[in-house]
Amino acid sequence: MGFTLLYLALVVLVPLSTLFWKSATLGPAGFWQAVSAPRVVASYKLTFGASLVAAATNGVFGLVVTWVLVRYRFPGRRLMDALVDFPFALPTAVAGITLTTLYAPNGWLGAPLERLGIKVAFTPLGITLALTFIGLPFVVRTLQPVLESLDPEVEEAAASLGASRLQTIVRVVMPALVPAWITGFALAFARALGEYGSVVFIAGNMPMKTEITPLLIITKLEQYDYAGATAIAAVTLLASFMLLLTINRLQSWSARLGSAQ
Amino acid sequence: MSIEVRGVSKAFGSFVAVNDVSLMVPTGELVALVGPSGSGKTSLLRIIAGLERADRGQVLFEGEDQSVRDVRQRGVGFVFQHYALFRHMSVFENVAFGLRVRPRGRRPSKAEIQSKVNDLLKLVQLDWLSDRYPSQLSGGQRQRVALARALAVEPQVLLLDEPFGSLDAKVRQELRRWLRRLHDEIRVTSVFVTHDQEEALEVADRVVVMNQGRVEQVGTPQEVFDRPATPFVMGFLGHVNVFHGRVEAGRAHLGPLSVEYPEHAEETARPAQGFARPHELELGRDAAGDGFWATLRHVNPAGAVIKLELEDAEGRVVQVETTRGPFDELRPSLGERLRVRPRQVRIFVAPLPPRD
Amino acid sequence: MSSRATREPAAVRLTLTATALLFLGVFLVLPLVAVFAQALEKGWAAYADALREPMALSALELTLLTAAIAVPLNLLFGLAAAWAIAKFDFPGKNALVTLIDLPFGVSPVIAGMVFILLFGRQGLLGPWAEAHGLKLVFSVPGLVLATLFVTFPFVARELIPLMQSVGTDEEEAARVLGASGWQIFRRVTLPNIKWGLLYGVILCNARAMGEFGAVSVVSGHIRGKTNTLPLHVEILYNEYNFQAAFAVASLLALLALVTLVAKSAVEWRAAAERASHAEDARVD
Numbered sequence: 001m002g003f004t005l006l007y008l009a010l011v012v013l014v015p016l017s018t019l020f021w022k023s024a025t026l027g028p029a030g031f032w033q034a035v036s037a038p039r040v041v042a043s044y045k046l047t048f049g050a051s052l053v054a055a056a057t058n059g060v061f062g063l064v065v066t067w068v069l070v071r072y073r074f075p076g077r078r079l080m081d082a083l084v085d086f087p088f089a090l091p092t093a094v095a096g097i098t099l100t101t102l103y104a105p106n107g108w109l110g111a112p113l114e115r116l117g118i119k120v121a122f123t124p125l126g127i128t129l130a131l132t133f134i135g136l137p138f139v140v141r142t143l144q145p146v147l148e149s150l151d152p153e154v155e156e157a158a159a160s161l162g163a164s165r166l167q168t169i170v171r172v173v174m175p176a177l178v179p180a181w182i183t184g185f186a187l188a189f190a191r192a193l194g195e196y197g198s199v200v201f202i203a204g205n206m207p208m209k210t211e212i213t214p215l216l217i218i219t220k221l222e223q224y225d226y227a228g229a230t231a232i233a234a235v236t237l238l239a240s241f242m243l244l245l246t247i248n249r250l251q252s253w254s255a256r257l258g259s260a261q
Numbered sequence: 262m263s264i265e266v267r268g269v270s271k272a273f274g275s276f277v278a279v280n281d282v283s284l285m286v287p288t289g290e291l292v293a294l295v296g297p298s299g300s301g302k303t304s305l306l307r308i309i310a311g312l313e314r315a316d317r318g319q320v321l322f323e324g325e326d327q328s329v330r331d332v333r334q335r336g337v338g339f340v341f342q343h344y345a346l347f348r349h350m351s352v353f354e355n356v357a358f359g360l361r362v363r364p365r366g367r368r369p370s371k372a373e374i375q376s377k378v379n380d381l382l383k384l385v386q387l388d389w390l391s392d393r394y395p396s397q398l399s400g401g402q403r404q405r406v407a408l409a410r411a412l413a414v415e416p417q418v419l420l421l422d423e424p425f426g427s428l429d430a431k432v433r434q435e436l437r438r439w440l441r442r443l444h445d446e447i448r449v450t451s452v453f454v455t456h457d458q459e460e461a462l463e464v465a466d467r468v469v470v471m472n473q474g475r476v477e478q479v480g481t482p483q484e485v486f487d488r489p490a491t492p493f494v495m496g497f498l499g500h501v502n503v504f505h506g507r508v509e510a511g512r513a514h515l516g517p518l519s520v521e522y523p524e525h526a527e528e529t530a531r532p533a534q535g536f537a538r539p540h541e542l543e544l545g546r547d548a549a550g551d552g553f554w555a556t557l558r559h560v561n562p563a564g565a566v567i568k569l570e571l572e573d574a575e576g577r578v579v580q581v582e583t584t585r586g587p588f589d590e591l592r593p594s595l596g597e598r599l600r601v602r603p604r605q606v607r608i609f610v611a612p613l614p615p616r617d
Numbered sequence: 618m619s620s621r622a623t624r625e626p627a628a629v630r631l632t633l634t635a636t637a638l639l640f641l642g643v644f645l646v647l648p649l650v651a652v653f654a655q656a657l658e659k660g661w662a663a664y665a666d667a668l669r670e671p672m673a674l675s676a677l678e679l680t681l682l683t684a685a686i687a688v689p690l691n692l693l694f695g696l697a698a699a700w701a702i703a704k705f706d707f708p709g710k711n712a713l714v715t716l717i718d719l720p721f722g723v724s725p726v727i728a729g730m731v732f733i734l735l736f737g738r739q740g741l742l743g744p745w746a747e748a749h750g751l752k753l754v755f756s757v758p759g760l761v762l763a764t765l766f767v768t769f770p771f772v773a774r775e776l777i778p779l780m781q782s783v784g785t786d787e788e789e790a791a792r793v794l795g796a797s798g799w800q801i802f803r804r805v806t807l808p809n810i811k812w813g814l815l816y817g818v819i820l821c822n823a824r825a826m827g828e829f830g831a832v833s834v835v836s837g838h839i840r841g842k843t844n845t846l847p848l849h850v851e852i853l854y855n856e857y858n859f860q861a862a863f864a865v866a867s868l869l870a871l872l873a874l875v876t877l878v879a880k881s882a883v884e885w886r887a888a889a890e891r892a893s894h895a896e897d898a899r900v901d
Contacts, residue, residue, distance in 0.1 A: 019731050061640045068637035072630055080638070082881045083645050089820075089873040089880075091827025092725075093847040094866040097854045098648045101655055101863075108651065109643070133644050152623055153345040156312055157407075159332050159622035160339040161359035161414055168623075171362070175349040194724025197829035197847070201854065214726040218834060221730060230734065233727045240722040248715065312622050332622045 019237070022230040034231035039207050040216060044235075047213040050124055051192035054131035055139075059185045062139030063177075069140070070147045088137040092197025099130050100202040122204030127212065130198045135188030142184030146177055183250045190243040193236065262323050262417035262450050263288045264309060269318030271304055278304040279315070280474035286467075288323075289448045291441070293465035295455055297497070301474040302454045303422055309452065310420050311335045322418060335418075338411030338449075342423040344403045346395040352406050353378055353391040359414035381409040384443070401432040408440075412447070421453035425460065433457075437464050458498045462486060470494045492609045495536045502542070502579055504535040504606075513608050517553035517573040520606055532611040539568070539582035543602045544591055552602035555579055557593050569593075571601060652870045655863035667864035676849035677868070679757065683845060684825040687764045691821050692814075695772025699810075703780035704788075717773050725767055729834025732763050754835055757843060763831040768824045775817035776810060783809045812887035816880065823876040827869055 026034060034040070069081050087095065103110040103120040110120055120126045150173065158168040196214040204210045213236060220229035264286040271279040279301040286292050294302040307313040309320050311332035320327045327335055347355050356378045360369055369377065382388040385405040395403055404424055411419060424440070425433040441464050444451055455461050461468050462482040470477040470485060470493070478490040489495035496503070506515035509530035513522035518535060525531065545552075555571035558578075567588045569581045579601060583591075593599055624630075657664055667673065698717060702710060720728065735742050736753035746753050753759045787809070791801045807814075829847040836843040844852065846869055853862035 019727070019734060022734050061636075064633055065637045065640060068634050072634055074634055080641055082877050083641065083649075085877055085880065086645050086649060086873060089823045089827075089876040091829055091847045091869045091873070093829040093850045094652065094827070094869045094873075095648065096829075097850060097862060097866060098652050098655075101859070102648060102651050108647065133648065136644060151343070151345060153341045153343065154347065155623040156332070157339065157341060157345040157410075158347075158358070158362075160310065160312070160337060161362065161410065162333050163358070163362040164333070165623075165625055167362045169625075171358075172347055190722050194722075194727070196724065196726045196833075214724050214830065217726050217730060221733060221834065226734065226737075229730060233724075233730055236724060237727060240724070244715070244718060244722045248718075 019230050019233060022226060026227045026231060030227070031231050034228040035235050039211070040213075040232055042208045043211050043213040043216045046124060046127070046210065047193060048239075050128045050131055050212075051189055051195075053128050054135055054192050055185050055189035057128075057132050058135045058139045058188045059181065062136065062184060062188075063143065063181065066140050066143040066147055070144060084140050085137050087133050087135075092134075092195070093201075095133060095198040096130070096201035099126075099133060099198065103129065103202065121202055122206075122210060124210060126202040126204075127199050127210065130202050131192040131195060134195055134198050135192055138188040138191060139181070139184035142180050142187060143177060146180040150176060179250050179253060183247055186243055186247045186250070190240055190247075193239060193243075264418060264450060264452065265319075265321040265324075266305070266309065267319045267321065269305065269308055269315045269320065271301075271308060271313065271315050277474050279308065281318070282471075282474070282476055283318075284469060284476065284479070286450060286452060288450050290466045291444045291451045291453070291464065292467045292469060293453055293455060293461035294469050294471060295458055295461035295497075296471035296477075297456060299473070300471040302456075302471050305471070306420055306422055306452060306454045309418075310337050310339050312339070336414075336416050338414065338416035338419045340404070340407050340411050340419070340421040340424050342426045344395070344400075344407045344427075346403055346407060346410075348395055351392050351394055352382070352387065352398070355395070355406055356381055356410045356413050358410065377413065378409075381413055384412075385409045399432075400428045401436055404428065404436065408443075412449075416449065419449045419451040421451065423454055423456070425457075426455070433460070440464060462498065470497060472497070489536075489607065492534055492536065495607060495609075500539050500580060500582075502537050502539065504537070506533060506535070507531060508533045508608070508610055513606075515606075515608070516577060517555070517575070517601075518551065518603065518606065520551045520603075520608075522608060525610060531613075534609050534611075536607045536609070537603045537605065539580040540566075541603060541605045542579070542581045543604060544569070544581060544583065544587075544593065545600045545602060546591075548600060550602055552600050554598050555601050557595055557597050557599055560593075560595065571599065573601075649870070649874075652863060652867050655859065656867040658863075659860050663860060664864050664867075667861035668868065670861070672844070673846075673849060673861075673865055676844045676846045676865070679760070679844065680826050680846040682757075683761050683764050684822055686761050687768055687825045688818060688822050690765060691769045692772050692818060694769055695776050695817060696814075698773045699776030699780045700806075702777050703783075704785055714777065717770050717777075720767050720770050721774075725828065725830030726834055728766050729763050729831035732759060732766075732831075732835050755843060759835045760832055760843060760845065763835045764825050764828050767828055767831050768821050771821035771824060772814070772817035775813045775820070779810050779813040780806075812883050812890070816883050816887075819876055819879045819883065823873065826872055 024031075065084070069077060069084075100121060101107050103113070103126055105111065105114050105119075105121065107121075113120055118125070120129065154172060155168050158172045159165075163171065194214060196212075196218075199212055200215055203212060203215070205212075205215055213232065217229045217232050217236075220226075220232065264284075266282055266284040269279055269282050270277070282301070282305060294305060296302050304313060308315045311320075311327065311330060311334075315328070322335070332339075347358065350358070357374050360374045360377065363369075379388060379391070382391055385408060387402060387405055387409070390398065390402065390406075395406070398406065404427075408421075408424075425436050428436065437460055440453075453465075462485075465482060467479065468482055468485050469479050472493050478485050478494045480488075485494060486498050489498065495501055504515035504518050506513065506518075507530040508514075508522050508525040510528055511521065511523050511526045513520050513525075513533055513535060515533065515535040520535075522533075525533075553573055555573045557569060558572050559570035561568040561570075566582050566584060569583070571579045571581060573579060581601065625633075656667075698713070701707075702714060733754055736746050736759060737743050753762065787805050788801050791805045796804070826845075827847060828845075829851070832845055833848060833851070836845070836848060846865060850862050850866045850869070853859075853865065
């Protein structure tokens with residue numbers, strides 16, 4: 001017990017408290033100025049927006065992928081299942097340079113898209129695609145155990161009562177998946193908000209246009225504007241914290257619902 | 262709506278679950294499919310429902326072949342062993358489900374659904390729980406909701422898969438009787454599966470005894486209990502004492518027992534088994550008639566029926582049941598040698614091996 | 618397997634499967650292939666050269682060292698925390714669990730920044746550190762500490778639910794039979810949690826070796842001294858030395874693949890063990 005607390009204190013609490021301490025040195029007015037400068041706000045919008053779209057994309061396609069992996073049989077299924085964790089296991093820097101090369105104007109995917117008039121590298125679209133890659137495992141791995149443990153008899157019951165397959169899926173299966181779905185979405189979203197390594201290469205990092213918040217923090221650090229950096233970080237932390245809380249709430253809510261049996 | 266099963270067979274891989282089963286369930290009857298695990302009863306039930314497809318054979322409702330019909334189209338009500346209630350819906354919504362998913366044309370109005378569901382909940386005595394969720398109900402209550410839900414779509418056929426299997430003993434007893442009364446009221450053709458022979462005998466109009474994918478016997482509870490057609494049926498329904506031996510020259514020599522058996526007059530012996538239920542054996546102290554001596558080892562006096570355990574000369578255990586009256590008259594003591602006399606022995610002779 | 622009643626029409630199944638495979642193909646398979654394709658663009662000789670380059674080798678050494686320190690320490694912590702949470706009730710238990718999840722929700726950049734704040738020259742403990750001759754930022758120790766922060770939840774998160782679901786019955790039985798604390802741990806607890814433990818260690822290691830954001834902030838990017846493999850990849854890439862960057866990156870990609878394989882192996886073994894302990898399904 002004592003060991004645990006000591007470890008935690010050293011590794012987590014102390015570092016984090018310095019953050020709030022440092023940003024407090026700015027005073028309320030200075031704090032506000034630091035977090036509301038146009039360049040900073042632009043980075044919030046970009047980071048938040050891209051993360052949201054990426055998480056939503058993973059929400060939709062992640063559901064399809066999970067359904068297919070759990071319910072259907074096809075050659076290579078086990079391989080695909082194992083591969084889902086690839087973005088999670090791959091170091092972010094490697095993901096970053098690979099995605100950049102893939103979507104560059106002369107890349108395997110970038111070239112055909114360029115011909116269609118779609119620019120990916122060094123645009124918000126590129127950032128979103130990178131964030132989608134990163135968040136992929138979160139939705140799938142959160143949904144998978146829930147989908148796997150669904151009682152097939154419940155679907156049979158619905159069919160015996162006259163429901164069509166679509167009705168059964170919409171009225172009986174989906175509601176059971178919603179809590180896990182939202183959790184997966186929130187996890188992907190939270191991860192995307194703080195993501196650095198996979199995005200910083202493909203982004204282009206132009207201030208006001210393609211500069212993500214984590215990069216802005218680093219820039220400020222390099223300029224020795226510690227207070228400014230911490231102020232921005234504090235805002236980010238607050239957002240992450242809210243998300244974490246939501247996730248925990250959702251998990252305990254779905255645990256209560258699932259305790260019926 | 263009568264149910265006819267014609268020559269239905271089903272295998273799962275190399276395991277034959279149902280082996281050429283044919284069956285008739287007349288309209289309005291409550292029939293039990295009873296047998297041990299692996300006897301094929303649940304598979305047969307699911308085939309009737311349309312949840313599984315038979316490899317061979319047909320299922321007919323009132324003469325109409327159902328084989329091409331999906332479970333949705335067969336108009337069956339199905340009650341699962343583990344209820345399969347929709348966890349995220351209230352009791353009311355669960356029961357209303359079948360009515361709500363009907364296509365536009367056939368869907369009743371909201372008011373109609375409301376009144377129908379309430380009537381059903383009253384029927385199963387759960388109207389006061391209509392807003393609760395399954396997780397807040399006891400096992401017995403959940404099963405009644407499942408039943409109401411199945412009845413809401415006015416099925417022509419009601420199928421129940423071990424409906425009381427997940428409940429504890431006392432609740433099971435209550436619900437058994439309750440189901441019987443419910444059936445008397447609504448008279449829907451019903452088939453239920455159980456491995457509990459007591460339940461089958463108590464509840465059903467007719468009993469189908471199954472074993473290893475085949476039907477051993479069909480009959481009223483009285484028939485299958487008193488006149489079992491095969492050793493399996495006799496052994497499966499109720500307690501039984503088995504005496505192994507042979508028949509030859511008009512007599513059956515079965516362990517400690519020796520009785521007349523004119524049906525086998527030949528000199529050549531054939532293996533045979535004798536079955537006697539515990540209540541078909543009498544205890545006494547004189548050596549008259551067919552019987553044998555055995556030592557009293559154990560008495561279980563609890564209840565209206567007294568259960569005694571005796572050991573014969575070879576150490577084989579014999580179970581005897583008797584009522585209070587005869588027991589008090591006899592007043593046996595442990596370790597005493599008593600005469601065991603069968604009032605009735607059912608003898609099954611082993612069939613001849615098939616000729617090459 | 619689904620019965621007839623619970624299957625979608627074939628056309629639907631085909632469409633969904635195709636969509637899923639297309640999505641996975643674009644987002645997973647292509648990048649995986651691309652790493653190795655780029656690394657081998659100039660042939661095997663150039664690939665080998667890039668890997669043998671001294672800076673690359675020292676980066677590899679540092680990565681391995683960091684992992685060798687961070688993983689065992691976090692393993693101990695994970696065990697201790699899971700033990701405390703699963704077996705005792707104490708005020709603030711929920712807060713503890715949330716706190717353990719914290720590095721998961723925090724951007725790695727912020728994690729790194731916090732260390733600079735603490736131990737940098739202008740930092741809270743900066744002067745104290747300097748006075749004691751401890752250089753904790755822009756140095757190897759700082760690197761290790763930052764890695765420790767971002768990877769510590771992995772083992773704990775795996776073990777906590779596992780130990781909670783296993784319960785305390787078996788340990789209590791062992792204690793009644795007279796086993797000592799250490800014996801109980803080794804003979805009763807450990808076998809029950811071994812797969813979860815292994816799983817957590819595998820993930821912890823993957824993250825420790827691959828961490829980029831936090832380490833980037835803290836390390837100072839001093840080539841040959843404070844560069845881990847991921848940082849080295851960044852440097853090479855920024856110098857437009859693409860082939861070498863991908864060569865080094867391919868090492869990390871291989872690590873990721875090994876992680877995936879190890880992870881799957883552990884999952885299958887654990888599932889097989891569970892299945893052989895469970896009762897057979899009813900087939901009636």
